[in-house]
Amino acid sequence: MTAIYHKRLEKLRHILEEQQLEALLIAQPENVWYTSGFTGGDGLLLVTQQEAYLFSDGRYVEQAAQEAPDWSFVRFQRCFTNALVDVTQKLGTKEIGFEKDFLTYQQWEQLRECFDGKLRPVKGFVEKLRMVKDESEIDLLREAGMITASAFRYLLGELRVGMTEQDIAGILEFFMRQHKSGPPSFETIVASGVRGALPHGMATEKKVQRGEFITFDLGATYQGYAGDLTRTVALGTVSDKQRDVYELVREAQERGIEAVRAGVRAADVDAAARQFFAEAGYGDYFVHSLGHGVGLNVHEAPRIAPGQDLVLEPGMVITIEPGLYISDWGGVRIEDTVLVKDHGCEILTPVTKNLVVV
Numbered sequence: 497m498t499a500i501y502h503k504r505l506e507k508l509r510h511i512l513e514e515q516q517l518e519a520l521l522i523a524q525p526e527n528v529w530y531t532s533g534f535t536g537g538d539g540l541l542l543v544t545q546q547e548a549y550l551f552s553d554g555r556y557v558e559q560a561a562q563e564a565p566d567w568s569f570v571r572f573q574r575c576f577t578n579a580l581v582d583v584t585q586k587l588g589t590k591e592i593g594f595e596k597d598f599l600t601y602q603q604w605e606q607l608r609e610c611f612d613g614k615l616r617p618v619k620g621f622v623e624k625l626r627m628v629k630d631e632s633e634i635d636l637l638r639e640a641g642m643i644t645a646s647a648f649r650y651l652l653g654e655l656r657v658g659m660t661e662q663d664i665a666g667i668l669e670f671f672m673r674q675h676k677s678g679p680p681s682f683e684t685i686v687a688s689g690v691r692g693a694l695p696h697g698m699a700t701e702k703k704v705q706r707g708e709f710i711t712f713d714l715g716a717t718y719q720g721y722a723g724d725l726t727r728t729v730a731l732g733t734v735s736d737k738q739r740d741v742y743e744l745v746r747e748a749q750e751r752g753i754e755a756v757r758a759g760v761r762a763a764d765v766d767a768a769a770r771q772f773f774a775e776a777g778y779g780d781y782f783v784h785s786l787g788h789g790v791g792l793n794v795h796e797a798p799r800i801a802p803g804q805d806l807v808l809e810p811g812m813v814i815t816i817e818p819g820l821y822i823s824d825w826g827g828v829r830i831e832d833t834v835l836v837k838d839h840g841c842e843i844l845t846p847v848t849k850n851l852v853v854v
Contacts, residue, residue, distance in 0.1 A: 640677075812836040
């Protein structure tokens with residue numbers, strides 16, 4: 497087992513010991529990947545204090561041997577539960593924790609019918625470990641951020657009046673693929689004109705017009721790790737109101753980024769931007785949290801939002817993405833992915849935040 501996966505497994509076993517849990521069944525694909533290195537489409541893990549089993553079907557025998565060579569591979573057909581019961585009977589396992597957010601109801605029913613011991617629903621065991629990235633993960637996230645930023649910079653030279661939003665999304669995604677990205681970390685958002693009031697306005701056949709704001713939200717992936725970047729640009733001309741709203745969002749984002757450092761509550765980072773909007777009379781137009789964690793999932797813990805008492809730690813990677821959304825007018829969002837450090841943060845998506853008029 498490589499040193500990275502061995503260290504992660506030992507940390508997970510420490511959590512199991514704290515929780516007095518005999519065994520944990522891991523079903524969420526990103527958690528399987530994070531814990532074992534296995535990236536196959538159908539895999540589950542069973543972790544105890546002494547054993548580590550990887551369950552999958554015959555399609556992944558060779559892949560499992562390459563990616564998770566130190567895990568005991570158990571092959572199943574159609575359903576994993578019979579194979580799991582065989583293993584737990586051999587081990588004498590009396591209780592299994594399962595990820596209640598990711599095991600399907602059908603899988604749970606099958607498990608309940610086959611397993612004689614106790615089933616305990618649990619949440620967040622692996623996700624707790626995933627919140628703080630190790631150096632290998634940070635390197636991958638830096639690369640994902642650089643590819644994402646490069647795609648946006650490239651687009652600025654290609655953007656033209658009359659393109660459809662889908663044309664633009666295609667340019668961004670093709671560039672990322674050409675520059676070592678895997679699949680986009682989420683469906684690329686291109687929202688122009690009044691559609692900018694939609695925080696998740698997916699690209700349509702609408703043609704972009706002179707004088708419109710266009711919001712781009714994009715993310716590459718690099719070896720499974722996600723990038724996330726949002727910028728809003730003006731096409732051709734910019735009005736005084738567009739400039740004023742843009743500058744409000746830019747200032748809010750700067751305040752959010754300045755608040756990021758180890759030891760600060762997530763809620764206080766959110767408040768740095770949210771209070772600024774409220775004082776400017778725009779509080780009702782900021783309708784989502786300030787940010788979220790980024791890793792193997794583009795949205796993962798921690799949440800940077802009101803009421804979140806979690807304290808930021810060095811190695812966490814989060815977004816800072818304030819936005820204002822005004823019905824029948826449009827919107828502006830500016831987002832960066834940042835790495836939390838002891839005394840500030842490192843921006844992983846280096847692109848200008850000055851208002852760009854193409």
